Amino acid sequence: MPVLAEALRHVGHVTIRNRGTIGGSLAHADPAAELPVALLALDGKVVVQGSAGTRAIGAGDLFVGPMTTALEPTEILTSVRIPRPDAGTGASIVELARRHGDFAIVIAMALVHLDGNGRCDMVRIALGGVEGAPARMEAAESGLLGAEPSGAAIEAAADAVAAGVDPIGDIHASESYRRDMTRVFVKRALAQAVERAKGGVA
């Protein structure tokens, strides 16, 4: 799953990557962190253990707000499960940050699988850094399903994502800049995922 290595390249610097843990980053739930976005796009889940027993939490239910997860105070995250994408799935993660290693202003990740006729039969788009929590963009995903991933279709999906987000504004980027960059980076992620799907590269 080379896209996970690509995601990690955006995380801080060597020391941060060596010391930080995958479980720690997911439990920390920084809205601008890369691994939560990857977990969402890859449709993974975490297994947590507490005094009441063990349960699995899907990525879609894990991130509930800024630095907030669905873990109870008595629970600890013990493992992470990521299903292997179907062969031929193309994946991409792209990011805008002020400097390499900074927390992201926009993270866009896309996964695309094409059927025998070159139409999208699986699309996932996940965003980080834009809203208060990382999120899947399901309405835009549905818009691409069954479609040929032409430049115009990708552009329409990126427009749909940008129109549908509720961006935060802070000292790093205004709300409208984040929305504009969301459009640009979703388009790049989708285009690269489609190219990789055509080439059979995950």
Ligand SMILES: Cc1cc2nc3c(=O)[nH]c(=O)nc-3n(C[C@H](O)[C@H](O)[C@H](O)COP(=O)(O)OP(=O)(O)OC[C@H]3O[C@@H](n4cnc5c(N)ncnc54)[C@H](O)[C@@H]3O)c2cc1C
């Ligand atoms: C200078 C700097 C730059 C950074 N840049 C980036 C970046 O660009 N991108 C990025 O994604 N991250 C970045 N990080 C964050 C870093 O990658 C780690 O993800 C983060 O610090 C968590 O580290 P940790 O694994 O040591 O967890 P900790 O710091 O130990 O824990 C973080 C939180 O999660 C809880 N926690 C940890 N493990 C578990 C568990 N198993 N179960 C339940 N709760 C748990 C802790 O109680 C704590 O509340 C940066 C950090 C620093 C210091």
